[in-house]
Amino acid sequence: MKFGGTSMAGTERIRRVANIVRAQAAGSGDKGASEVAVVVSAMAGETDRLVNFCREANALYDPAEYDVVVSSGEQVTSGLLALTLQSLGCRARSWLGWQMPVETTAAHAKARIESIDAPDMVESMSKGEIAVVPGFQGVTENGRISTLGRGGSDTSAVAVAAAVKADRCDIYTDVDGVYTTDPRIVAKARKLKAVTYEEMLELASVGAKVLQTRSVGLAMKEGVRIQVLSSFVGEDAVAADQLPGTLIVSDEEMDQLVEDGLMERQHVTGIAHDKNEAKIILTRVPDKPGAVAHIFEPLADASINVDMIIQNVGRDKGETDVTFTVPQADLPRAQAMLEDRRGDIGFNRIITDSKIAKISVVGVGMKSHAGVASTMFRSLSDRGINIQAISTSEIKISVMIDEDETELAVRVLHTAYGLDAAD
Amino acid sequence: MKFGGTSMAGTERIRRVANIVRAQAAGSGDKGASEVAVVVSAMAGETDRLVNFCREANALYDPAEYDVVVSSGEQVTSGLLALTLQSLGCRARSWLGWQMPVETTAAHAKARIESIDAPDMVESMSKGEIAVVPGFQGVTENGRISTLGRGGSDTSAVAVAAAVKADRCDIYTDVDGVYTTDPRIVAKARKLKAVTYEEMLELASVGAKVLQTRSVGLAMKEGVRIQVLSSFVGEDAVAADQLPGTLIVSDEEMDQLVEDGLMERQHVTGIAHDKNEAKIILTRVPDKPGAVAHIFEPLADASINVDMIIQNVGRDKGETDVTFTVPQADLPRAQAMLEDRRGDIGFNRIITDSKIAKISVVGVGMKSHAGVASTMFRSLSDRGINIQAISTSEIKISVMIDEDETELAVRVLHTAYGLDAAD
Known part of the structure; x- marks a missing residue:
């Protein structure tokens, strides 16, 4: 599960996120409990505040120190979400980029994830502890904090999903899915039940900015199924593991969905x-x-x-x-x-x-x-x-x-x- | 050198701190260049803001996650001071608690430093790079972030000074030294040129709150000479390595100061x-x-x-x-x-x-x-x-x-x- 900065803006909103996470972890009806990892962004506005500090300190900033400063935003929200989940009776802990670790290239401020090897986190999840992971951050070979560049939390989420072999990577956002076109232009635009990775890449690269392009490319490479859905979704739907958003899947899975009559080609x-x-x-x-x-x-x-x-x-x-x-x-x-x-x-x-x-x-x-x-x-x-x-x-x-x-x-x-x- | 939260409150003030650090590192006249490590607090008010977030998230907070959240304040200021020093032409980098590492007990939110083994930092300093260290934070044996409890940055500073075998640990604060008594009560109170560790411990433990008591005890144990001085000191005095504040020293050094006629017994x-x-x-x-x-x-x-x-x-x-x-x-x-x-x-x-x-x-x-x-x-x-x-x-x-x-x-x-x- 991944939640963006708007969903994490303040302790009130973090509590709503925690309720959704708890619903997913607990399940309901036929749907039993799930092992859950949650990737979070910084509070909306916080990264801008930190970037401004860096600019004021040094217009030509050293990207390695910039990463030390700006990565703190996600560190704060991951700790706060773990605390809030605990207050709802869930077991939870944060796993920072250098703790999992999320190994990245040394290209500070625009690093790329090279590998995530997180046996301790996987073990902790298998014991029913919810893993809370700050998005956007990792650690270089030299043991320094790195960040993936703005919007990198989607990519973090897909990479974590691949690392823990997740059934699905649910990206909660301020829209409720991927539409046939921009609903602000066409009132009759329809939400799609599913699109393929390639379609999503083309839609994203030409302006339908629901997901970071790089995250879709990574999902395609790693075979991670994504669902894009609204963070205003009901907790009951989440607990029952309904799929209210848009799935982003492989060509093969799309063919299967069409065959099963769940999608029209x-x-x-x-x-x-x-x-x-x-x-x-x-x-x-x-x-x-x-x-x-x-x-x-x-x-x-x-x-x-x-x-x-x-x-x-x-x-x-x-x-x-x-x-x-x-x-x-x-x-x-x-x-x-x-x-x-x-x-x-x-x-x-x-x-x-x-x-x-x-x-x-x-x-x-x-x-x-x-x-x-x-x-x-x-x-x-x-x-x-x-x-x-x-x-x-x-x-x-x-x-x-x-x-x-x-x-x-x-x-x-x-x-x-x-x-x-x-x- | 250690600077508190008031000195680090905003990029303007951090620039003044950076100028003092640069003066100390560069030296002047007979006084050559110094190798410098700087320990910093979070911006004034920031730790309170983060503590409040934790309380809102979970009144009975898990101290391990509390530490993840509150340690971010010093992470931000250490990155910003490194950036500002670079903008003044100095070489500088931050060393977070888990990077040095500062090993502490597992008593989250009130951890004690067990050891600091920082060969990489010492080597970097010997090459003229200023080390910027966030106070208040460390890492447990399990690789989780710990904090030392409020006011722990003084203790961090003394521990770092001991680890790098510093000639002196200069603690910059909002008073210009240790006085014979509280100057707000007695207008004729005098600033002391030097006090012994034991005197300082007694003065601190009975309400003269210039330094954290624990930091003085550690300095006595490790034989770290402390100077308490004002962060409004002139850069020239710092560059010339004058001692405008109050020294906190061993009985032996105090005897020597009296013998040399520098102090009256x-x-x-x-x-x-x-x-x-x-x-x-x-x-x-x-x-x-x-x-x-x-x-x-x-x-x-x-x-x-x-x-x-x-x-x-x-x-x-x-x-x-x-x-x-x-x-x-x-x-x-x-x-x-x-x-x-x-x-x-x-x-x-x-x-x-x-x-x-x-x-x-x-x-x-x-x-x-x-x-x-x-x-x-x-x-x-x-x-x-x-x-x-x-x-x-x-x-x-x-x-x-x-x-x-x-x-x-x-x-x-x-x-x-x-x-x-x-x-």
Whole structure:
């Protein structure tokens, strides 16, 4: 079980979390007791407070000491949740990153979990003691505290679930599951009973920010079944081990769910949108072998993620316009880098535009079904929405459009693929 | 060097601390560079905030989890001080209790340090890296975080000083040294250049709360020289290694200081007062062997510290009144315990009085000088102050008086022993 910062903000809310944990541990009806590990975030706002202290102390902070400071937020909430569980009559104890231990790389402030070897914790859980684990933190080979970077608690939860061979990793959050699209845009969006890891990765990477992308990748690699659900769920539903949220599972389990009639197979599972990309056009780039490498190699070296790429036929022979997208936050850096290499690349002008949006239709069903792309293009064209670029993967088709048309495009596609909920 | 919570309250103040630490590490003039370890408290108010969280979570909190929560305050300030020192161009790193490690007993929330074996830290210091150590915390044999109880950071500082074989343990606080008496009572109180461990223990245990008593005892045992000084000291004085505060040293070093003409030997070093005791009178206790043991054994078993004891001759033959003092905070518990054992003890009434004060004159000089006691009794009697009880040790004479006469008695004695500063 994993609870985020909003759920842990203050002793009142921690008590509600403890009641949910107790219900899961105790079970009810046919559902017997469960061994439970709980991963917690810092109280909402606390990590920001600690990060600000670090900035005030030293603008160019040493990430190793930054980790010492910011990891304390989760240390506090894990101790408090253990105390609260005890006050409800449960046996519980905290296991800090260096105690389990959660071994990570030495890349402080953005470490990656390498392994979790927690025989003592597993033994303690097998004796009925609830394990409370601070998310976001680990320990390096040198015995120093490390953190995984902001939002790392989801990844901690999946890693702990893998380490204890959990049946499931339940991620409690402020939404009650994964929807066919953003319900703030489409009132008829439906909550999905299940999605596959790959679908979730595509939905997450294009803006449906329910889970940290890295945590989904890890779950897929380790075969950890995730449920995303609301922290306002009823304790009875938890005790009975009902599944009120959205399961994130392997292709095989999804096939089984369809076979068992628990899920209906759709060609398209969901529609995602992303307004955080920016478009760069380089005009009159020499149309010769190697020219494109001059553009994209330095961007890759600087860890700037290039997404869509289109090469237009230029006005003059032997020249071409190259269009691509980068995250808006990286736009100034990308632009400066390209200007620096103007001589090598040999372009005429840089044109940038951050008023674009990327709309994606996602679904494992489209692998075996032609016609998904043509439905997309026709529906958008019928409403006069201009497609500036297209990219595809096995389970996703994305188009770049004018940012102002985002909501319209999402609604049109949601209807076109038959995703609207019945009235 | 040790800095308390007021000195660490916020990044502005931590910067002032960092400047003092840098001055000590760098040195000036004849005084070369020093290897420095700094022990820090949590930001003022932070430990209270964390303790309150624990109380809200679970009134009967598990001290092991309490320690996980409250130790985070010092973790934060040690990381922040390391960062701030780095921003001033110093090399610095934090060493948490479990990293050094500071091994303690398993008595969570009131652990005692058993040993500090810190070869890595000593090596790092020898290479010019400033060690920043969170006070108050350690680690048990089972690898769990422990804390030493409130005010334990002074003890941490002395223990670290002993472990690294420090020349001196400088404890920075909100007073600029140890005075002949409380300057709020006697305007002519003088700051002492030096006191012995034993004097400091007597002064501390009777209410001169500059240092935690346990830290002084540890310093005496380990032979750690302490300096108490103000955190508002000038950086130049620190860099030149002047000694603006009060040294706390062994008898031998004190003799040397007197021989060198740096200190004047006084019969009485200081006057302390303590209003936190309460008096208990048990009337008509059978005057027979073993009766007194029935009173004091159960109190000792319950860790209630009995200080002064007087046995009065009773009105009737074969009976006596027994008077003694206990800390005010323990009065209700002591009273209940005595009532429980009324049958065994066989007293008539319990009379209690918390409006008493204990006034003590302290000085190693009185060992070799008669007449100190008679000066005390005569001076108080001349001013009409009634002495209710007397207790003595080799270097201390204490009297119990009415609480309302505390300030008057302190002033009278300060003058009588020639301690008043010249105008």
